[in-house]
Amino acid sequence: MSPTATAHRSATPPALPRARPEAVGLSSERLARLTARMQQGVDEGEIPGAVVWVARRGQVAYEQCFGLRDPQSGAPMTADALFRIASMSKPITSLAIMMLVEQGKLATSDPVEQYLPEFAQLTVGQLVTADDGTLTLNRVPLKRSMTVQDLLRHTSGLVYGFTGNHPIKQAYNQAKVGRHGDTNAEFVTKLAQLPLLHQPGAAWEYSVSTDVLGRIVEVVSGQGLDEFVAEHIAGPLRLVDTGFSAPASQASRSAYPQPEGPNLQLPPIPKPTDDLAFKSGGGGMVSTMADYARLCQFWLNGGELDGVRLLSRKTVALMTSNHLHPGIAMGPEMSFFGSHLPSAEMGQGFGLGFAVRTAPGLNPLPGSVGDFSWSGIYGTYFWVDPQEELFAVLMMQSTAMRVPYRIIMRNLVNQAIVD
Incomplete structure (x- = not known):
C-alpha cells in the first residue's frame, strides 16, 4: 500500500459515546441472551471468536469479545482485532462513488x-x-x-x-x-x-x-482506489484501521479463521496484512469493530460524523431507498441468500450499496421498514435501523457459519429492545 493510503493510521479516532443498555431502551438481561449464545458458539466450536457491538441513540450500549483472535496460537479475541470484511467493503466503495x-x-x-x-x-x-x-x-x-x-x-x-x-x-x-x-x-x-x-x-x-x-x-479521481479511500473517507472519518491491507507491524492484531465445514478446511481468507494488487472495491478491505461502528454512525447521522460531512442527507436517503423496480427478476441462483434476498417476497429491495427493508412482515427476521444492511462472506455483518436509531455489527472470520450468525444477531439484538 502506498504511503498516501496508510497516512491516516497514525491518527487516534474519537471513541463513540458509551451508555448503559437501559439508558437507551435496551435490556441488559435480554442482551445477556446474546452473550450466552455467542459464547455457546465458541464453546461448541462453531466459530473461533467474534466481536459484537450494539449502539442506540448515538451511544454504544453493548460491546463484547468472544473466543480466539488466532486459533492457531490461542491468542484471545481483542476489541481492536483486524478483520477482512469482504463485501462490507461495498458500502465504502459506493460512498466513494456518491x-x-x-x-x-x-x-x-x-x-x-x-x-x-x-x-x-x-x-x-x-x-x-x-x-x-x-x-x-x-x-x-x-x-x-x-x-x-x-x-x-x-x-x-x-x-x-x-x-x-x-x-x-x-x-x-x-x-x-x-x-x-x-x-x-x-x-x-x-x-x-x-x-x-x-x-x-x-x-x-x-x-x-x-x-x-x-x-x-x-x-474519475485520478487516484488508486486505496488512495482515494484513505484520503477522502478513512482519513476524514478517522477510520484509522480501514483500508485494503494492514501494515505488517499490525500482524499481532489480525483475526484468523479456524478449520471448518465438513472437511475441516481453513477457508481461503487472505491475511489482513496481505497487500494484494487487486484493490477489490467489492470485497478487498480490512477494518476493525471501532472503525466500522463509526461508519455505521455516519450513515445513521445522514452522512456526517463528528462535524465531518461527506454526503448530504438527501444523498444518504437516496442510497438507502429501494432501487429495484416491482417484479424485477432475481438471478436464477440467488435463492442462496434466503432471508437476505432483496426480493419483494422477502419484503426487501436493494439501494445504492445496501439491502433495504421495504415492507413490514414478509421477512422472517425482525427489523424495521427502512433499515439497511449488508454482510461479508468471511463472516462480518451489520445493519442500521433509523427507526430505532440503532446499529449492530458482528465481526468474525467464518464462512461456514456466517448465515446462522446473521440470524442470531437479528433475533437477539431486536429482542433486547424494550422501550
Whole structure:
C-alpha cells in the first residue's frame, strides 16, 4: 500500500459515546441472551471468536469479545482485532462513488462506457439448445447501456463466478476474474471480454459490479482506489484501521479463521496484512469493530460524523431507498441468500450499496421498514435501523457459519429492545 493510503493510521479516532443498555431502551438481561449464545458458539466450536457491538441513540450500549483472535496460537479475541470484511467493503466503495456524484464528476445515470471504454462492446450471452441437446452460447447486443446505477444496485448483468454453474459463471472462473495479482485496470480489461448473463436492468444478480465501481473511482479521481479511500473517507472519518491491507507491524492484531465445514478446511481468507494488487472495491478491505461502528454512525447521522460531512442527507436517503423496480427478476441462483434476498417476497429491495427493508412482515427476521444492511462472506455483518436509531455489527472470520450468525444477531439484538 502506498504511503498516501496508510497516512491516516497514525491518527487516534474519537471513541463513540458509551451508555448503559437501559439508558437507551435496551435490556441488559435480554442482551445477556446474546452473550450466552455467542459464547455457546465458541464453546461448541462453531466459530473461533467474534466481536459484537450494539449502539442506540448515538451511544454504544453493548460491546463484547468472544473466543480466539488466532486459533492457531490461542491468542484471545481483542476489541481492536483486524478483520477482512469482504463485501462490507461495498458500502465504502459506493460512498466513494456518491461523493464523486456530489462533486459533479459523474452521475448515476451515466453509461459505464463513458468511464470504461472497454465496456462499449459488451454483449449478453444466451444459451441455445440444439436438437441433439448440445448447448451453444450466443452473444446478443445490449438493449441499453449499463449505467453506474446498475452497478450500485447489482442490475448490471455482471455475475460472480462462484455463485453457480452457468457457463458464463464458469467463464469467469476460467478467466480468473478478480485474481489477486491483477490491478483494477487489468480486472476491467479481462471482464470486458466476457458476456453478461442478463440485459442491464433486467434482473438482480449479486456480482463484481462494485469492483467495477472501484475502477470508475480511479478513472474519475485520478487516484488508486486505496488512495482515494484513505484520503477522502478513512482519513476524514478517522477510520484509522480501514483500508485494503494492514501494515505488517499490525500482524499481532489480525483475526484468523479456524478449520471448518465438513472437511475441516481453513477457508481461503487472505491475511489482513496481505497487500494484494487487486484493490477489490467489492470485497478487498480490512477494518476493525471501532472503525466500522463509526461508519455505521455516519450513515445513521445522514452522512456526517463528528462535524465531518461527506454526503448530504438527501444523498444518504437516496442510497438507502429501494432501487429495484416491482417484479424485477432475481438471478436464477440467488435463492442462496434466503432471508437476505432483496426480493419483494422477502419484503426487501436493494439501494445504492445496501439491502433495504421495504415492507413490514414478509421477512422472517425482525427489523424495521427502512433499515439497511449488508454482510461479508468471511463472516462480518451489520445493519442500521433509523427507526430505532440503532446499529449492530458482528465481526468474525467464518464462512461456514456466517448465515446462522446473521440470524442470531437479528433475533437477539431486536429482542433486547424494550422501550
